[in-house]
Amino acid sequence: MKQIIAIAVLALLAFAPQADARNTRHELPLQELLNSPMAREAGIDGSVRFYLRGAAHPPIQSRMGDDIGNRKTNAANKSDVEACNWVALTVLKAFQEKAKAMGANAVVDMVSFYKRREFSSPTNYECYAGTILAGVTLKGTYAKVGN
Template sequence: MTLKTTLTAAAIGMVLSLGMAGSAQARNDFLMQPLASVFSQPEAQQKLDPSIQLFFADQLHPDIDTRRGGYYVSHKVSSVFKSDEEACRQAALESLLDLQKRAREVGANAIVNIISYYDQRANPNNDRYECHAGNVITEVALKGEMVTLDKQ
């Protein structure tokens, strides 16, 4: 084998391996999904605690009596054999359940200013949440403020 043939074979090998590496990279698709689809799931209706109210972004809420601190959650779920929408709904529900669990722990009866907070970037929205769908894992990150609302 000549030096020229060896170099040509090596160059072709590098080009092919670079091409394959690009197609094998992990997917991280940014999706904005409707909150209504999370709340309409039977599982959400069974598991979410109606005694801990949820208010997204700048939704109006009753006056705050006591502030009990902010909290951040990030939930990852398997996206294998699921549509992006299904995996996003599941991750969002798990994140909301984690927020409600924290609210119970600190004695709050509501969570206000709930926003998407993926990669420490705020994305406030009253009707949608941010989801990052991948080939294997889908993630939803939320942040909210634990409060006790005035009982009127």
Template structure:
């Protein structure tokens, strides 16, 4: 092959690679419903969250509420590379819970109640499960709750 043809072949190969790299990729987004109990048992979540702020999911019964301080949400992601979907989801869940806890402390709240999954602003309420979206590279959990003071 002469040098001109070789240069042309290399140029076409690079152009094809550049076009393929910019083409929209089919992103994986697998919706998973996972048990809250397992997530709270993983990654030392119970100890890391402690008991300074209480958490109530869905319609779980709470002590008498004296004041609702705010409603807020968080969306946390983690790298899913090299992790099982469950492990990545549990990491993202713990990150979301730690954000809710930090916000509760900022507000002086005793608890976060009515916690629901809120992925892409679509609420899913459960007392036993949370929603997680697992992708090829990233995994995400979005939670929303009310910050309250008890009587």
């Protein structure tokens, strides 16, 4: 009997890591997210502007330091896109609050930096979604930009 229980436990342990092994990569449009009602609900107020690397932006007057924002969110009972957008907004909200505290009005040269792998696009950010969690990591530079 003990052998049967031991075999069952070992089988469960062997397959447990595969239960949430899904880690689907998504590229999603940042500007569309920033213009959404979801962004306003999350507290993105427009006082700080966000520019992905390669996107056009006003001239940079001063750079105020780099930062990395890494967040995960519960993806259960959400579509991948919904979970990705929500977690991206939490990263952007943290950037917004720190930028305001520093006197910056933008975060420029933003790239995705999930698991320390850089992904750069002038329009899209990268998100990874699984059955349980979705995650976004963004790296950018706080700056003062002209109008």
